[in-house]
Amino acid sequence: MSATVGTRTGLVEELVARYPEVPPEAVLKEDMLRTGIAFDDDALTDNLDGAVKPKSYFIFSFDQKPLTELGAAATQRPPEEIALSGGPYELERTIVSVRLNPRSPYRVDRELRLSLEGRDLAEVTLPPMPEYYRHTLANGKTVMETAPTIEWGYLIYLTVLRLCQYFGAHEECGFCDINHNWRQHKKAGRPYTGVKPVEDVLEALELIVRHDEGATHAYTLTGGSVTSTVDGLAEADFYGRYAQAIEERFPGRWIGKVVAQALPKADAQRFKDYGISIYHPNYEVWDKRLFSLISPGKERYVGREEWHRRILDAADVFGPSNVIPNFVAGVELARPFGFETIDEAIASTVEGLDYFMSHGVAPRFTTWCPEPSTPLGRDNPDGAPLEYHVRLLGEYRDALARHGLEPPPGYGEPGVGKAVFSVSSFMDVL
Numbered sequence: 001m002s003a004t005v006g007t008r009t010g011l012v013e014e015l016v017a018r019y020p021e022v023p024p025e026a027v028l029k030e031d032m033l034r035t036g037i038a039f040d041d042d043a044l045t046d047n048l049d050g051a052v053k054p055k056s057y058f059i060f061s062f063d064q065k066p067l068t069e070l071g072a073a074a075t076q077r078p079p080e081e082i083a084l085s086g087g088p089y090e091l092e093r094t095i096v097s098v099r100l101n102p103r104s105p106y107r108v109d110r111e112l113r114l115s116l117e118g119r120d121l122a123e124v125t126l127p128p129m130p131e132y133y134r135h136t137l138a139n140g141k142t143v144m145e146t147a148p149t150i151e152w153g154y155l156i157y158l159t160v161l162r163l164c165q166y167f168g169a170h171e172e173c174g175f176c177d178i179n180h181n182w183r184q185h186k187k188a189g190r191p192y193t194g195v196k197p198v199e200d201v202l203e204a205l206e207l208i209v210r211h212d213e214g215a216t217h218a219y220t221l222t223g224g225s226v227t228s229t230v231d232g233l234a235e236a237d238f239y240g241r242y243a244q245a246i247e248e249r250f251p252g253r254w255i256g257k258v259v260a261q262a263l264p265k266a267d268a269q270r271f272k273d274y275g276i277s278i279y280h281p282n283y284e285v286w287d288k289r290l291f292s293l294i295s296p297g298k299e300r301y302v303g304r305e306e307w308h309r310r311i312l313d314a315a316d317v318f319g320p321s322n323v324i325p326n327f328v329a330g331v332e333l334a335r336p337f338g339f340e341t342i343d344e345a346i347a348s349t350v351e352g353l354d355y356f357m358s359h360g361v362a363p364r365f366t367t368w369c370p371e372p373s374t375p376l377g378r379d380n381p382d383g384a385p386l387e388y389h390v391r392l393l394g395e396y397r398d399a400l401a402r403h404g405l406e407p408p409p410g411y412g413e414p415g416v417g418k419a420v421f422s423v424s425s426f427m428d429v430l
């Protein structure tokens with residue numbers, strides 16, 4: 001019997017062997033995203049003073065412990081992402097978003113080696129500090145806080161509203177720590193702007209344009225849902241005003257995306273008119289019962305069937321391939337509400353994929369990170385089974401092929417060794 005039976009190493013080895021159609025790069029990436037990574041203290045960054053790009057906390061915490069339990073990583077940030085290569089699986093370059101978990105079996109040491117339960121697994125390359133992070137806005141704010149970049153510098157992530165107006169246990173999505181993350185950063189005295197002024201965003205983008213050497217390709221406007229108004233504006237006009245200002249100042253420089261509620265068609269048209277080309281009205285989880293339990297705010301303010309109808313209506317506005325609703329892969333297995341078996345969870349998720357893809361709309365997914373301040377993270381600290389995540393990658397690829405669809409636009413090149421999307425492996429396997 002192998003010495004690795006019953007260990008995480010054994011699980012990874014078993015799944016790599018059982019699902020040869022999924023590359024080992026993706027199996028490891030999914031496991032690191034659901035489990036988090038530990039860093040030796042001397043593998044952390046020197047924040048904005050060093051040579052490595054630090055974790056920006058671009059929207060959620062994406063950590064598996066609160067800031068107060070992260071030790072040195074709370075004051076010396078970890079890198080935003082890491083790139084894996086080599087090792088016993090001879091990995092091609094694989095970019096993984098950093099989710100901290102001091103108790104993770106995955107550890108990065110000072111020699112920049114990744115190990116799993118002490119066994120050497122890969123070389124780690126850290127993201128270099130981009131020149132634009134070394135400059136500040138006239139008011140002293142940092143580019144990292146105002147307009148951080150992720151996906152190895154491909155995407156500018158503009159969380160212009162750091163709070164969600166779905167509030168409290170009866171409205172917030174059960175996997176989401178946006179409001180908690182805002183509170184914990186404020187409490188720690190970190191700069192963390194609730195509503196980003198348009199002028200700040202433009203100034204930060206100016207610095208990016210001046211110094212990025214063409215590396216950024218897209219921006220995402222996002223934040224919490226707006227159920228009333230912010231700055232006197234309803235959701236379409238609140239997020240739209242940033243797109244309008246960006247497109248006026250830097251016409252066509254980037255692919256403009258927005259993550260927002262599924263809004264009525266006239267509002268989707270407003271996004272388009274403001275200059276947005278890709279719309280993410282995220283449906284989070286497909287199953288009817290789970291949607292109402294896991295995303296009670298979405299159920300209450302819009303309702304599942306209407307949400308789905310609006311996704312398809314938006315396809316008339318943007319074109320089907322430019323409507324890319326996200327779901328959070330894994331929450332369909334979360335206790336106490338989730339499916340009992342991986343088979344049921346996969347069947348339900350694939351039903352959702354077929355529904356949207358049969359209309360030409362290709363969803364995408366992020367890998368669930370069980371953040372401890374959320375109800376689902378608290379009850380499921382280990383996240384969903386790795387086998388679910390591995391099987392989903394194959395199912396997603398098969399579903400795209402079944403419906404004759406291309407990989408979604410706005411994520412760069414697909415494929416092992418080329419993908420930059422860092423919070424799930426869906427692009428790595430296409």
Ligand code: SF4
Nearest residue numbers: 164172173176224225
């Ligand atoms: S809609 Fe849900 S996932 Fe989005 S910010 Fe609000 S609570 Fe979080």
